[in-house]
Amino acid sequence: MEDQNQEQQQPKAPENNPLEFSNRIDLSKLREAVTLVKSELGKVIIGQQDMIELLMISILANGHSLIEGVPGVAKTVTAKLLAKTMNVDFNRIQFTPDLMPSDILGTSIFNVKNSEFEFKKGPIFSNIILIDEINRAPAKTQAALFEAMAERQITIDNMEYEMEPPFLVFATQNPVEQEGTYRLPEAQLDRFLFKINVQYPSLEEEVQILESKHRQKNMDVESMIVSVLSAEQIAEYQDTIKEIIIEDNLLKYIASIVNSTRTNANLYLGASPRASIAIMDASKALAAINGRDFVTPDDIKHVAGPIMAHRIILTPEREMEGFTAEKVVQQIVDSIEVPR
Structure with a gap:
């Protein structure tokens, strides 16, 4: 009886075109x-x-x-312009070795007029935060982001301050330069949904970049971008994503992939349940972008790499042999049977 019910819940293809599905959620x-x-x-x-x-x-x-790539591949520019397409508050924080937690969160200042301390909010209190060169700040400054990123709040002097939604952190880092940088704590990495590895452009794309730059001359590129999304719309679409359908067998598929990282001989540290939740949420979003109100195994495979690669740690032996986290994740995904 349950099988019949599940079968009835599957999206039905219209008779006139077997490749088109009728969505139960309006994604237009x-x-x-x-x-x-x-x-x-x-x-x-x-x-x-x-x-x-x-x-x-x-x-x-x-x-x-977390956006990682060599200098000059448009990491910061892309994140900055993406924020400009949304009609929300935006702050950019340049991380440096001497940056203190109070420089990010804010601090209490004594007001001589009323003889009381008043909290002056730091730049973290915004909707979109762009942290440039996040690995240039030491661990104590990194730790200042933990609560804000995980719980969307800040606790200072026993007072909790909620972050206004949407609250999103885009951070960049350079993978090749080691001088004056600090390794991100594992707890910090785990709070990033994605670690996005930005590659060099192709030859054709680089020619287009040169042509575009030549045409723009001294034009301010930010003035070319207009806001097309409001905070209310973002909240509405985020709620829509939660309604995307994912079958029980796909939830088990996600759990199997993540669980396999904890028993893999190539890994010293596997992914946490936060990775499972991240894969589920991201695959829902990908399905919606592709016009479907249901998740497929391909959606899960597509997001598994950027979600898990920064959450696992290779054993020293495998690292010395030239293995990469991305390669291990791919091997794990390929080894798990795809639900039918």
Whole structure:
């Protein structure tokens, strides 16, 4: 009887076109908004479609993203312009070795007029936070972000201050330069939904970049971008993502993938249940972007790498042999039987 009910719940394809499905959730506005954002970014950013797609998923899934790549591949510019497509507050914080936690969170200042301490909010109190070169600040400054990123609140002097939604952190870091940098704590990495590895552009894309830069001359690229999303719309679309359907067998599929990282001989540290939740939320967002109100195994496979690679640690032996976290995640995903 249960099988019959589950069968009835599957999306039905219209008779006139077996490739089209009739959604039970209206995704037209959400897809239109994603198209508009991509169109605005396309005025300036050439290529980097994978990064843009993962950042859009990050916004819809209400998760933070760590963007890693060599200097000059448009990490900061993309995150900054993406924030500009949304009509919300935006702050950029440049991380440096001498940055203190109070420089981010804020501090209590004595007001001589009323002889009381008043809390002066720091730059973390915004909707979109761009942290540039996040690995240039020491561990105590990194720790200042833990509560804000995980719980969307700050506790100072026994007072809790809620972050206004949406609250999203986009952070960049350079993977090759080691001087003057600090390794991100594992607890910090685990709070990022995605770690996005930004690659060099292709030859054709680089030619387009040069042509575009030549045409723009001294034009301010930020003035070319207009806001197409409001805070209310973002909240609405994030709620829509929660309604995307995911079958029980796919939930077990996600759990099996993540659980396998904890018993894999190549890994010293596996992924936590937070990774399972992240895969579920991100696969829902990807399904919605692709016009489906239900998750498929391909959605899960697509997001598993950027979600888990920064959450696992290779054994020293495998690291010396040249293994990468991405390769191990791919091996694990390929080894798990796909639900039918």
